[in-house]
Amino acid sequence: MATLTTKTGQTVDRSSLESLVRRRLFFTPSFEIYGGVSGLYDYGPPGCSLQANIVDLWRKHFVLEEDMLEVDTTMLTPHEVLKTSGHVDKFADWMCKDPKTGEIFRADHLVEEVLESRLKGDKEARGQKVVVDEEKEAKKKKKVKETKVVKLDDAVVAEYEEVLAKIDNYDGDELGQLITKYDIKNPKTDGPLLPPVAFNLMFQTSIGPSSNMPGYLRPETAQGQFLTFQKLLEFNQQQMPFASASIGKSFRNEISPRAGLLRVREFLMAEIEHFVDPEGGKKHPRFEEVKDTEMSLLNRDVQLSGSTKTEQMTIGKAVETGLVDNETLGYFLARIQQFLLKIGVDKSKLRFRQHMANEMAHYAADCWDAELHTSYGWIECVGCADRSAYDLTVHKNKTGAPLVVRETRPEPLRIEEWQVNLDKKKFGPRFKKDSKTVEAAVEALSQELREKLALDLQQNGKIEVDVEGVGSGKVELEKDLVSIEKRERVEHIREYTPNVIEPSFGIGRILYSLIEHVYWSRPDDEARGVLSFPPVIAPTKVLLVPLSNHASFRPLLQRLTSKLRRAGISNRVDDSSASIGKRYARNDELGTPLGITVDFQSVKDQTYTLRDRDTTKQVRASEDEILQAVKSLVDGDETWEDIRKRLPEFTGQEAE
Template identity: 75%
Template sequence: MASGMTTKDGKPFDRAALDYVLRRRLFYTPAFDIYGGVSGLYDYGPPGCALTNNIVDVWRKHFVLRENMQEVDCTMLTPYEVLKTSGHVDKFADWMCKDPKTGEIFRADHLVEEVLEARLKGDKEARGQKVEEKGEDPKKKKKKVKDIAVVKLDDALVTEYEETLAKIDNYSGDELGELMKKYNIRNPANGSELLPPVAFNLMFQTAIGPSSNLPGYLRPETAQGQFLNFAKLLDFNSQQMPFASASIGKSFRNEISPRSGLLRVREFLMAEIEHFVDPEGGKKHERFDEVKDVELELLNREVQLAGKTHVETTKIGKAVETGLVDNETLGYFLARIQLFLLKIGVDPKKIRFRQHMANEMAHYAADCWDAELLTSYGWIECVGCADRSAYDLSVHMKKTGAGLTVREARKEPLKIEEFQIDVDKKKFGPKFKKDAKPVEAALEALTQDLREKLSLDLEKDGKIVVDVPGVGDGKVEVPKELITIEKRTRIDHVREYTPNVIEPSFGIGRIFYALCEHSYWTREGDEARAVLSLPPTVAPTKVLLVPLSQHKDFKPFVRTLSDTLLDLGVSFRVDDSGASIGKRYSRNDELGTPFGITIDFQSVKDNTFTLRDRDSTKQVRASLDDICKAISNMVQDREKWADVAARLPAFEAQEAEAS
């Protein structure tokens, strides 16, 4: 069972039972299984592929098409220089600690979290309180905290533990090390003292080309390709701002200790949006009014820093108005993220948005909120929505000199007084020879304050000294006869600026797994009959065709129904096995198949068929055209089962649901 989680029908959630169904029905399976597997790597089977593709299809329609985004597909191999410039080489890391006796590696924040949670559990048991058990992840067996004593803790220590856990994402490596010392956190398996936490870069390193002289990485995100193509995308969009790009593809992170099944893996599918916006004007969004009344469950950073986790239900319009959410564009996407998650079937009572605290904020982010989904593993980040400011475009532009800016005509010309630098080209080149270009570039890069100061130095000393890295000792003297620095007025007809970026980033695998947990339940009175109540829009297979038997008279009807469903683009399976009707429906309920069509002897007589609803097991009977139209409408979310049941005749005959 799992930490207080219940299924949609109110029963205690059983993670092991769901995992058994998902693996047995080949939604996913450990990669390289016959070789013993590799932690954090999984393969998806036919229903898993179909569910993933359907989630992505809804995502593409909800965002890319609805928002008229520019979709790109960029390479997964990324040169070292790109990720060095973006900051990932230096900062994309988690904290790990090692057992010097066994060599076992732990992710520091996860270890602190596990041990403190286990101690709190022991305290509750000592106080006679009911404790819900968490389901066991097979890959965590070695590191599972075992045999924690049932000991009553001091009330103050309980509060301290709870506050520490509420802020667990906000601690630095040194702070995690201090927590481990303070609370005597050791290797749970053998009690060994662990080495202090050290940073571990999560990127997979590789070499590009046969000579291995071009170092690179497998990308940790899809974003950088979008930033590097910004100028081309802006041109493709006819230089119109704002606009958004989108990318769907694999990313890679070398997790320290993969755990929690599909929730923490080393290779995963991402869907990312980069919405480029003018930083002036408060980052307004022209369609914000459409979502301003959407209510979100918000957990802000102040509440977390106080050691609490309570959320506040807030309309996104109010959250932006009060400054809790920084701007309209960020708020617009938070609301649109929730609408997407609800559309694919996520439980509305198991969604919250948590604001990042200072220490956990990505190096590029100005503000960030995570859409977290409640699972048997706790609250899991499934979507991040960050205001990346102008960080990425600015650093790549500075490194390469590429024009990653927007130029637009001003409505009114602008008079600008500034210090301008002129160099005497005829004398400058002969004086500095091969260093002429870097020296001139250093002069052009000088700020207005420095230019003003150097103009005074030039007048006073007859020369200036500028910093030019890589030339001589890094200091270069420029005499008065080679340069002029004067304050002048110019008329600017064109405004040039670097856009800011709002980035919603979706972990498709995590959404996939959380959706399966939210959709799973068992039939009343028969715990062996599992059901995945996936919405028709994302269900791997939409329809099960069930001939009553293998009688030859049924075959033409199976073919006609198959052809009609194919023409409608509706996926289906045919089950004409010798199992009972109930058994055949039951094993497809596990696959999330929402509808079933039964072909019986009445079909042969009058060309009518029964249509079964997975969740209620209710049936209607109608003509082929009416049945297929109803299915098409429900798959495209134009109708619900209740609408169909209200307009088509109910079928009351016994279905033989029992196996």
């Protein structure tokens, strides 16, 4: 368990926090009365509201601010699409099996857990303080052998730490070698494991009643956006660059789901595909706006050296030095950070980690993850990849669809090139059924090779071309069948395949990590937690608290509720018999940032107290002033300190 401290310096007690979020129904295991299914969760009312508010802010921050084209594509995807994209062959994790028990482990997670456990035993043997996850330890006592308290050689400790720093960079063979080298076995039975094998993470299904169209539940929303590229380009009046965006469910059949919402089989994604001209260094017109943004960066070279030390650097310098590949990638990294801070993420617990070579997705040219520090360690919550032109190219090659941009050149381009001419009347009868294959091979010849073959044809009267699948793999063409000449071609239209920068957000992971970041407890009431959500994303914005059930309060409550609803501000009334302090404390657990108290003074002069969740301070003012203050706080136009400066403080009503 990683050590995570709250804003008050307390160590996060994960078991208490998870008890709170389940007790208050932020989320709960799916199908629990049937025993539950690992990796599947349901969101309760506050969880749904929190998720919806995060998504709404994401839309405003990206889709509206960047003028993106939002689409909603189907979750069911035919096999052929994901075969072409590479997911059928490459979208996999490494798993290893215990041949005796049949138990399955994700290989990198197993290596990670065993080495971390040994390092923990080493620390205990050296008398160092070890942070214990009590919930995890309780499970271990039931199922797993106790961690041995063994002092390791300093060289072994350094070696383990280096492996852990590079754990994401190992492929299946390398993980197998680590398992053998460090004698890693089934932690429950101490039995040997089979070598790691690839396991495809997609859920397979069939489309239609005859089951003759195999398909999958999509593992990402991206492919649907790529397949609509040409229509989106036309909708955008052929203007480049532009971005599409999609928010929706994706599915991954995780080998060993764990850590609650952090590794699940069904999850909400918000993805952006920014299509950019590859010429000109992938510049971004708004990069100047973000270039001075300070960021915490962990590059691949540092990781490969066995370290996880981050470097503080402006995104402008990172792009200038080549650490971040281009302006557009850098622009979105800065915008991602702005969004995460806006929803309440603790900046000291945010870093951007560059993918290492083996870890890189099959399509990516460069990729950085926004990682958030939690009690589970550093968790990838947003990936930002330069997917180059991979996806559009493979789908264009497979289908022949024109997934390209065509634009008129400002000046005609004159190109000298070697052109191949075939005598079609003789060519067809000569090669018969293979004629199209041979013709395609000839058309695919590079300019360098065409120049060489032109000389061969002039000197020998014939050339030899490699043609896969025809005869011996080589085809001879005489000069009566083919000619190769250098000619000038004038190009008025430029045709190119855009590159893609893709920020991809795991909403569930962000939501859970955020809950850990905003969780704390008051020194005088550690039994009750507080969730300090910013007002803009808090599930409920305002708690209305009548001093009692006196009939004179009801019209005021009804009027306040009605006005808040019309302003689009979520609120609820707590008129239970508990003390005002207890009522506020219950709602501090739900993250409700503001409270309005209705008392007998309110009946007399239509004034109310407004309470701030984090400081418990109050101000008192007229109904209109209080409602305006609430709206300003919820919209992010003012802070609580701003409100305190302009409205009179109130200390007469006990709020605790």
